[in-house]
Amino acid sequence: MDYQTFQIERRSAAEWVTLNRPDRLNAIDTVMTAELSHYFGALCENREVRVVVLRGAGKGFCSGMDLKEHADGIAEPPFGRGLAQQGTMSELFMRMRRCPQPIVTLIHGAAAGGGFALALASDIRIAGESARMNAAFIRVGLSACDMGTSYFLPRLVGVSVASELMLTGRFIEAPRALAVGLVSQVVPDAELEQAAQGYVDDMLAATPMGLLLTKDGLNMAIDSPSLEHAMAIENRQQLLVGRSEDFREAVRARAEGRKPEWKGK
Numbered sequence: 001m002d003y004q005t006f007q008i009e010r011r012s013a014a015e016w017v018t019l020n021r022p023d024r025l026n027a028i029d030t031v032m033t034a035e036l037s038h039y040f041g042a043l044c045e046n047r048e049v050r051v052v053v054l055r056g057a058g059k060g061f062c063s064g065m066d067l068k069e070h071a072d073g074i075a076e077p078p079f080g081r082g083l084a085q086q087g088t089m090s091e092l093f094m095r096m097r098r099c100p101q102p103i104v105t106l107i108h109g110a111a112a113g114g115g116f117a118l119a120l121a122s123d124i125r126i127a128g129e130s131a132r133m134n135a136a137f138i139r140v141g142l143s144a145c146d147m148g149t150s151y152f153l154p155r156l157v158g159v160s161v162a163s164e165l166m167l168t169g170r171f172i173e174a175p176r177a178l179a180v181g182l183v184s185q186v187v188p189d190a191e192l193e194q195a196a197q198g199y200v201d202d203m204l205a206a207t208p209m210g211l212l213l214t215k216d217g218l219n220m221a222i223d224s225p226s227l228e229h230a231m232a233i234e235n236r237q238q239l240l241v242g243r244s245e246d247f248r249e250a251v252r253a254r255a256e257g258r259k260p261e262w263k264g265k
Contacts, residue, residue, distance in 0.1 A: 003035045026056040043095075054118065060109025061109060063112050064110075102215050104122065106192040108192060138169045144169065207247065
């Protein structure tokens with residue numbers, strides 16, 4: 001499918017997705033919502049792509065919801081249809097979480113509102129030195145509980161910091177984002193791609209099934225009601241991976257002192 005609002009570059013088993021509305025600071029409009037939702041939904045059936053890198057073109061990652069649509073009256077439907085549209089928007093972030101591929105997001109400049117939510121729904125976040133993020137919803141007359149922010153943010157930084165950011169709409173910049181565990185690394189903006197490639201290489205060195213089940217198991221463990229529940233999932237996953245051809249290849253490759261060749265089986 002040809003997408004209008006972002007570009008895809010395939011590198012080996014990774015896809016680099018670049019939001020491409022730089023004239024609007026990559027703001028999320030209805031077209032981008034539909035296209036991103038389609039893209040991440042389709043990944044569930046795609047075993048050729050094993051890692052996704054998400055970034056933004058131009059001066060920033062994503063400035064959030066495109067308020068111009070609201071100013072022009074495009075996004076003001078009756079309540080029932082508005083609720084359905086809100087559900088469509090929310091589905092995008094659920095699909096990001098469900099897709100089996102780890103998502104690495106590169107943040108430079110602003111990641112506000114929906115852009116912040118895109119970063120939160122990712123698995124790994126790398127910030128450029130210019131990065132600044134906020135739950136902008138509350139600053140435009142809405143609740144800060146939107147697009148999964150109230151779910152992801154407290155799990156990443158704890159309830160106290162999440163409360164501060166969501167109740168005030170204040171920006172959190174790269175150094176503090178690193179200090180509170182919101183991002184994994186802060187690098188100069190020009191080095192974001194290089195930093196991401198290191199993570200991609202490490203993940204592609206894992207077996208396809210091992211990588212897929214690790215994201216899946218981690219997501220379930222985050223919401224697990226008990227240690228026993230989490231370990232039951234782990235045990236079943238290890239039995240599945242331990243019976244795979246790739247696991248046997250890993251054992252042979254280590255014994256022979258060479259790099260394994262994965263078949264995805």
